Amino acid sequence: MSEETGRAVVRLLESSPSVATLDLTGGAPELHEVFRPLVKAARRLGRHVIDRCNLTVLSVPGQEDLARFLAENGVEVVASLPCYTKENVEAQRGRGVFEPSIEALRRLNALGYGRPGSGLLLNLVYNPVGAFLPGDQAELESDYREELGTRFGVVFNRLLTITNMPIHRFAAQLEREGQVEAYMSLLVNHFNEEAVLNVMCRSLVSVSWDGRLYDCDFNQMLDLPLMRHGLAMALDSIGSLTELEGLPIATGEHCFGCTAGCGSSCGGALAREGRGP
Ligand code: SF4
Structure with a gap:
């Protein structure tokens, strides 16, 4: 996205007061130079901002301040984590992805993400590792909470199941x-x-x-x-x-x-x- 297109998005937000949320996605939208200006502009306009984050981006050299930037701007983080086991996550997202993802979740937790009363929302996304429909969202959320909490001390707000x-x-x-x-x-x-x-x-x-x-x-x-x-x-x-x-x-x-x-x-x-x- 060019800077001009980014400015056009902001102009449209200004002229569309009924639009409450700006939802930013892509492989790793945070790495784009338009990402931070867009987040700040949308927040100045009082809009809720969601960052669909792959988690590993938080450990990319040069992005050491990303988690703090998201927290300071009250950005909701929606993070893909197709399972709570290393085996299943890496089967879907590639080898070497699980540990940095857990580390990123811990870093977000340390800033208040996913913790009651912080106002910083951390939601996880599950999608099936194969040709079947997701199970019941509430049951899976409970499993994730138990497993991520017990094994890694990670907390989050909601689990979203996606087909x-x-x-x-x-x-x-x-x-x-x-x-x-x-x-x-x-x-x-x-x-x-x-x-x-x-x-x-x-x-x-x-x-x-x-x-x-x-x-x-x-x-x-x-x-x-x-x-x-x-x-x-x-x-x-x-x-x-x-x-x-x-x-x-x-x-x-x-x-x-x-x-x-x-x-x-x-x-x-x-x-x-x-x-x-
Ligand atoms: S129903 Fe079709 S058009 Fe609507 S969100 Fe799903 S894929 Fe997109």
């Missing part, structure tokens, strides 16, 4: 393992009407690095843009985010990933478990 979407890297894995059809059937057979009411595309807009607008991150990955009058929309084609209200949402087969079982979004499960097949 693996059948796109990009996970789609390639399904293809390699000959599981595309079985996984799509699993999603379709567990369609949950209740989750549809809460899918995240109904309340958020995703802005890509070059300022184009999408209904969600997944549509951004699939290059399914948000359209108005047949034209793909970008930051410079709107004056306020209220102009997006009522526009149709671009959907596809991948949307079954958001509506299966308890549903799935950037904020975790969306509903009670559906009745299933």
